[in-house]
Amino acid sequence: MRSSGQQRTARRGLVCVCAWVIVGSVGCSYESQYVAPNDGRARAVWSEDNVVVQFSGAVPSDACVEQLRAWSGNGTLRLATGDVKRDAPAPPRLVLELAPAFWIPVYFGAPIVAPGPWLAPSFVRPPLFVPVLVAPRVARPGGVLATTTSGGIGSGGGGGGKGAEMLAVIALLVLPALDVAIATATPENDRSSDAIDQVNVFNDLARTAGTVCSYGSAP
Amino acid sequence: MKKRCALVAAALLGGCAAPTEYVPRVVARGEITLRYRGAHFEAWAGGTEVARGLRWRGLPPYVACVRDAKSHADEAAAAGDRALGFSIAGGILGGLAVGGLLGTIDENNRWAWFGSGLAAGGIGLVFAGIGRLSRNAANGHAVDAANYYNDAVGSLGATCADLRYPAPALPQTK
Numbered sequence: 001m002r003s004s005g006q007q008r009t010a011r012r013g014l015v016c017v018c019a020w021v022i023v024g025s026v027g028c029s030y031e032s033q034y035v036a037p038n039d040g041r042a043r044a045v046w047s048e049d050n051v052v053v054q055f056s057g058a059v060p061s062d063a064c065v066e067q068l069r070a071w072s073g074n075g076t077l078r079l080a081t082g083d084v085k086r087d088a089p090a091p092p093r094l095v096l097e098l099a100p101a102f103w104i105p106v107y108f109g110a111p112i113v114a115p116g117p118w119l120a121p122s123f124v125r126p127p128l129f130v131p132v133l134v135a136p137r138v139a140r141p142g143g144v145l146a147t148t149t150s151g152g153i154g155s156g157g158g159g160g161g162k163g164a165e166m167l168a169v170i171a172l173l174v175l176p177a178l179d180v181a182i183a184t185a186t187p188e189n190d191r192s193s194d195a196i197d198q199v200n201v202f203n204d205l206a207r208t209a210g211t212v213c214s215y216g217s218a219p
Numbered sequence: 220m221k222k223r224c225a226l227v228a229a230a231l232l233g234g235c236a237a238p239t240e241y242v243p244r245v246v247a248r249g250e251i252t253l254r255y256r257g258a259h260f261e262a263w264a265g266g267t268e269v270a271r272g273l274r275w276r277g278l279p280p281y282v283a284c285v286r287d288a289k290s291h292a293d294e295a296a297a298a299g300d301r302a303l304g305f306s307i308a309g310g311i312l313g314g315l316a317v318g319g320l321l322g323t324i325d326e327n328n329r330w331a332w333f334g335s336g337l338a339a340g341g342i343g344l345v346f347a348g349i350g351r352l353s354r355n356a357a358n359g360h361a362v363d364a365a366n367y368y369n370d371a372v373g374s375l376g377a378t379c380a381d382l383r384y385p386a387p388a389l390p391q392t393k
Contacts, residue, residue: 029352030359034366041374043366044253046359051253051260071241096244102265103245105376106388112375114382120284120371127375127387168333172319175340179313182347183306186236186258187355193239193255200243200252207245 029187037123039107040130040215042202044195045080049187051195052080053202058130060202064213066091067205071197078195094211096204103207105129129206130215249378251281251365260358262365264373273299273354275361281368284379288367295360298353306350312343 032046038057045054053068060068069075070090077084109127114120205213238256243263246252251269254261260272262281270277275295282288319336322329365373372378376385 030356032359032363034363036366037370039370043369044362045366046362049355051362073237095241098244102248102376104385105247105374107375109387111386112377112384114284114377114384117382118284118379120377120379120382122371126370129374165329165333168337169320169323172316172333172336172340175337175344176313176316179316179340179343179347180310182344182351183310183313185351187351188255188260188358189236191236192260193237196239196253196255197241200239200241204243204245 037126039126039128042199042206044199047080050078050189050191052078052191053195053198054080055202057128058202058206058215060213064202064205067094067212068198068202070094071201072194073190076194078191078198083191094201094205096208096211098208106207247374247376249376249381250373251369253362253365260361262361265378270361272361273302273357275299275357278361278364282364282372282379284382285368285371288364288371291360291364291367295357295364298357298360302350302353302357304350305346305353309343309345309347309350312339312346316340316343 029049030046034045036043036045036054036056040058041056042058043054043056044051046052065077065084066088067090069077069084069086070093072078072090075085075090107127107129109123109125112121112127202213205211206215208214236255236258239254242254243252246264249264251262251264254263262269262271262275262278264281268277269281272295275292279289279292279296282292316336316339319332319334319339322332322336325332368379372382377383
């Protein structure tokens with residue numbers, strides 16, 4: 001039989017490991033250093049555990065925002081600065097009826113020439129996808145609410161051997177489930193798929209004349 | 220503690236994301252677009268899947284002409300390998316930890332069983348946590364790689380294999 005001191009140390013150790021993994025996996029996520037150029041093309045950027053939408057200088061009209069909301073399960077626009085949710089129901093989804101073909105980019109800037117084979121040019125001023133940007137500013141992904149899970153420590157009962165045994169059995173039942181859950185669950189959630197759809201829909205509509213998101217329809 | 224851990228496990232299991240529903244149609248020649256299916260991110264370009272998480276194998280060669288994109292793509296592939304290894308090891312150790320319950324039967328070696336089970340479970344938890352962080356890093360680096368590549372090449376109508384750009388519509392104005 002182990003002394004109660006040893007049992008207490010083992011229990012504390014287990015709780016510490018548990019708390020470290022849970023807090024660590026929430027708080028030590030990959031932080032993107034990518035800074036999107038302000039060129040008017042929407043991007044899917046990484047923030048916390050998910051992909052979010054960054055408009056990068058494009059200013060979507062209200063009708064466009066509503067259309068983008070339609071591409072989320074719960075009508076939320078997944079912006080880098082935070083979710084945008086409205087009470088009104090989102091409109092029906094628009095799907096472009098287009099034959100698959102490559103889009104020839106329409107950009108504004110100097111002609112681009114690669115310095116050599118397999119060597120992409122670098123830009124002092126990025127080519128723009130809109131003639132004039134309404135609100136030029138360097139934008140960074142961020143501002144998404146970070147949620148932290150506090151690893152609360154239960155004091156547990158029963159200082160005696162029976163209590164320690166019971167605790168060990170409970171831990172042996174819980175730990176495997178927790179291990180498998182953490183090993184198999186995805187850190188990302190619906191935010192990512194919503195944001196990817198919204199970026200793809202926005203760019204398709206922005207590049208197509210006469211839609212609610214066409215570059216020409218921005219204020 | 221049991222209830223608390225069960226809640227955490229339920230929250231983690233509930234984190235599976237829905238797939239994307241929209242297939243982009245107006246895409247530049249070499250532009251990378253993202254999709255999400257079967258709990259994996261995918262990078263598509265030129266009408267085909269270039270790479271998918273976690274391992275992102277096809278991404279480094281596809282974006283090789285953009286230095287920042289290449290380094291992030293390499294990081295994504297490395298982190299993806301780490302994520303797979305640690306997640307599998309964490310899951311296996313978690314399974315082995317169940318063996319510690321034999322301590323309830325074998326009274327003479329009770330604490331040996333309990334101790335080894337708890338150790339396996341604890342190490343498994345650490346491995347699974349590292350796997351989760353690596354998975355996150357793999358996908359984050361891959362998204363960054365796609366963005367760096369698109370900024371310099373993809374969304375401007377070129378590819379690393381053919382770095383010819385279309386002419387601009389008009390000179391840039393401010």
